[in-house]
Amino acid sequence: DGGITQSPKYLFRKEGQNVTLSCEQNLNHDAMYWYRQDPGQGLRLIYYSQIVNDFQKGDIAEGYSVSREKKESFPLTVTSAQKNPTAFYLCASSLRQRYGYTFGSGTRLTVV
Amino acid sequence: ILNVEQSPQSLHVQEGDSTNFTCSFPSSNFYALHWYRWETAKSPEALFVMTLNGDEKKKGRISATLNTKEGYSYLYIKGSQPEDSATYLCAFNNNNDMRFGAGTRLTVKP
Numbered sequence: 001d002g003g004i005t006q007s008p009k010y011l012f013r014k015e016g017q018n019v020t021l022s023c024e025q026n027l028n029h030d031a032m033y034w035y036r037q038d039p040g041q042g043l044r045l046i047y048y049s050q051i052v053n054d055f056q057k058g059d060i061a062e063g064y065s066v067s068r069e070k071k072e073s074f075p076l077t078v079t080s081a082q083k084n085p086t087a088f089y090l091c092a093s094s095l096r097q098r099y100g101y102t103f104g105s106g107t108r109l110t111v112v
Numbered sequence: 113i114l115n116v117e118q119s120p121q122s123l124h125v126q127e128g129d130s131t132n133f134t135c136s137f138p139s140s141n142f143y144a145l146h147w148y149r150w151e152t153a154k155s156p157e158a159l160f161v162m163t164l165n166g167d168e169k170k171k172g173r174i175s176a177t178l179n180t181k182e183g184y185s186y187l188y189i190k191g192s193q194p195e196d197s198a199t200y201l202c203a204f205n206n207n208n209d210m211r212f213g214a215g216t217r218l219t220v221k222p
Binding site for chain 1: 148
């Protein structure tokens with residue numbers, strides 16, 4: 001079955017450490033996205049990529065970095081520069097930009 | 113930044129009640145409006161995508177309408193069941209990207 005996989009489901013890190021969240025899809029989708037959700041707020045776009053080796057900042061990219069070396073993979077690194085990293089992170093992919101999304105099941109990151 | 117507003121934020125209904133909620137979005141540069149259903153501990157699941165003013169979509173007991181001129185969409189659930197309990201997200205597609213609302217959290221009590 002095709003789908004999008006995020007790992008791990010829960011992640012705990014100490015303050016000041018970088019952490020990388022994995023997102024893999026086998027849907028042959030060109031576009032991939034990272035969103036962050038905080039309580040009571042909508043999904044906010046962190047980064048997106050429309051094609052391999054290319055990505056753009058979303059609305060809240062500060063403190064995050066991404067790479068898109070393979071079509072299937074779009075890992076997100078939460079760096080120590082991110083002031084409030086504790087959140088729920090959701091990865092998505094779409095055939096192309098502006099098409100409907102397929103979502104992963106999310107990673108809940110807690111920084112202590 | 114484009115604002116997509118959903119109301120109400122949360123809703124509690126009894127099993128068998130019909131209910132509806134609203135998504136409002138900017139009416140300029142419209143491309144598509146998406147509805148997703150997000151159950152706890154699962155991935156959001158696509159319900160509908162609507163592109164034309166006046167579109168109406170239906171899936172079982174759930175239906176949606178679209179008014180692109182005034183910038184709103186309604187989602188209706190007829191005869192709510194406990195398994196309908198979820199967060200319902202709408203997302204607005206313009207020429208550049210997709211913006212999500214904060215969702216309406218529906219709880220259906222048996």
